[in-house]
Amino acid sequence: MSDDGVAEVAARLAAARRRLRAAEASAGRPPGSVRLLLATKTMEAAVVRAALVADRDGTDRPAGELPVLVGENRVQELVAKAPELADLAPGWHVIGPLQSNKVNAALRWAACVQSVDDLALAERLQRRCEAVDRTLEVLVQVNVSGEATKSGVPPAAAADLAVRVAALDRLRLRGFMTIGARSPDEGVVRAGFAALRDVRDEVLARGAPGTADAGELSMGMSGDLEAAVAEGATLVRLGTAVFGARPAAPA
Template sequence: MVGGVAERLARVRGRIAAAEAAAGREPGSVRLLLATKTLDVATVREAVLADAAATATTAGHARRVLLGENRVQELVAKAPDLADLAPELHLIGPLQSNKVNAALRWATCVQSVDSPVLAERLARRCADTDRVLDVLVQVNVSGEPTKHGVAPGDALDLVRAVAGLDRLRLRGFMTVGANSPDEREVRAGYAALRDLRDKVVDSGEPGTAGAVELSMGMSRDLEAAVAEGATVVRVGTAVFGARPAPPVPA
């Protein structure tokens, strides 16, 4: 992929700005989350510094850079070496109950809450450490078996369960779009998540008023996500290039 991290980052921010304009969205209404799966700390630091500089230039003030890790072990390994840059660290991949303690040492938000069992485990750990955790409910809008998330038909029950836990702050919803070349299919999934969000926020049920975030859209389809209301797009490849292939077991 042509260009360095800063140059590619600028191109992605240009895509987001163009998508906001095309959708009639307020400039700056969509946040960029840098998905840093498999990347070394030096590359992540380069991206954080470049993004902080770009944000300060365009907005007139520094805004905390948003980073997302798919795996708890990578989050734990990288976070100490990023602490001086003070990014927001989100867990965007599946979380097993036995890794909750490790994740919560560093994560400011867990975007992948997909069951009452996980929500309750997070809430108990937060009570033990006297903190409140931002969370998103992950919904599998495409129904693809390879994707994580609660089924759309079960999402409202999970929302009520999460909203009823004192130590969790429900901030919205996350999904991975359909793996399809048909933009209409992709957008339909994103529109369904937006409609779910609106239904939840308008319900007036306790703990749901702040559930406004929509984390959806990645490198290949961020424009479709912005058009359907995304407030966060998760971008890795378009900024960092293709990930190296995993090592072949001996």
């Protein structure tokens, strides 16, 4: 990757961080209360490395703010990039649909799976974690918009699913994830994010075993992070805001 390309990624990351800080301030939230995850779908490992190195330089990161995380939609990309970036030891999250036959490959690298949307997948993750003697952080994905193109459990069923996932002893339920409504109406988008917050609050209020640490809200992307932060996001997933337009995905 050229020096100019590295500098452009670093500049975009700094701009994204400033945008996130501004959103926090506008929402009356303290700096650093929302963590940044780099959504690296279709990005080459060298491009991801440039962002990680810029983040670790820390010149644009407020004191005490945690380093960025890295999220992959496709397991095949995760297993291709992770070895090339192992020296930087990023925290890898699976943020796209996870097929049962990809669980073994995903868990070689992933610290968290954000896309648990049914009990069968949770139980498959549980069995694999038992086999390799590890624990795994998970988020329950909720389809707050009801759009057929989006994965996730319906909001009305999300709390019950979360309680059942939390009962699996090799999984650590950390919270909830959603993809915002595809709408130009900010009110519609914010309503969806508020619905995810309501699911989280319901689960915490129940006090079921394994749910005490389920406070994370992974919501908001490059186009709607301000709405997500206003509604309580603790983690935003940014791709184009940091990397620019995505190249075409491999077949």
